[in-house]
Amino acid sequence: MSRIIAGAAGGTTLFSVPGDGTRPTTDRVKEALFSRLESYGVLQDAKVVDLFAGSGALGVESASRGAAAVDLVELADKPAATCRENAGLVNKILGRTCVNVHRAKVETFLLRVPADVLWDVVFIDPPYALTEPELATVLTSLAGHLADGAVVVLERSTRSPEPLWPEGMERFSERKYGETTLWFAEPAAEDAGSAGDTAQA
Structure with missing residues (x-):
């Protein structure tokens, strides 16, 4: 069972x-992820x-915590239907859409989104089976849609190598939680010249 941890729909x-x-x-x-994002001050009124x-x-946790607009992108039937149910729950509590x-397929969605659409926070949690070249394609398509000060959070297996960051995007931190990085x-x-930081939990 999953729940919204905090915010208006906590x-x-x-x-x-x-x-x-x-x-x-x-x-x-x-919980660790959203604590970190709130310390960055990127969630309030975020896209x-x-x-x-x-x-x-x-995505719905972000909405509960003050994001202005959230897009959930999912291709598979059952997860997409669940996204609609959870979006409906939160929209009702917030009193707005x-x-x-x-x-949609993520790659297709990113290619079709208007050039002037910029996001402040991006979550990427692909299937572990997604190959590194496929992930690199997603990141490349995403790079032009990041607002100033945007934060991209990518969840992968601890056994996976560091992603191939495209031009226009750079890693600034890494956190390990058991089998998840x-x-x-x-x-x-x-x-850019900072080395970022690495930590294990």
Whole structure:
């Protein structure tokens, strides 16, 4: 059972995807992730996109915590249906349509989104089976849609190598939680020179 941890919809129990076709972010990882994002000050009034959204738990948590608009992108039938259910729950609590669901392949969605659409927070939680070249294609398509100060959060297996960051995007931090690694990236600065940080939990 998954729930929204905090914010206007805090405590709300979310619908889960039937079966075992998805890999939900654990509550431990989710709590640590959102604590970090709130310390960055990037969630309030943010435009958020949750790619490979699964149940949409990360996106709707963002809406609960003050994001202005959230896009959930999921292709598979059952997860997309669950995204719609969870979006409906949160939109009703918030009293407005904050969360929108797009049933689409992530690569196709990114190619079709208007050039002037920029996101402040991006969640990417692809299936572990997604290859590194396929992931690199997603990141390349995403790079031009990052607002100034944007934060990209990529969840991968700890056994996976560091992603191939495209031109215009750079990693600034990494956190390990058991079998899960969260990679944090941002728009590349012209004079980028910081080494970032690495930590294990």
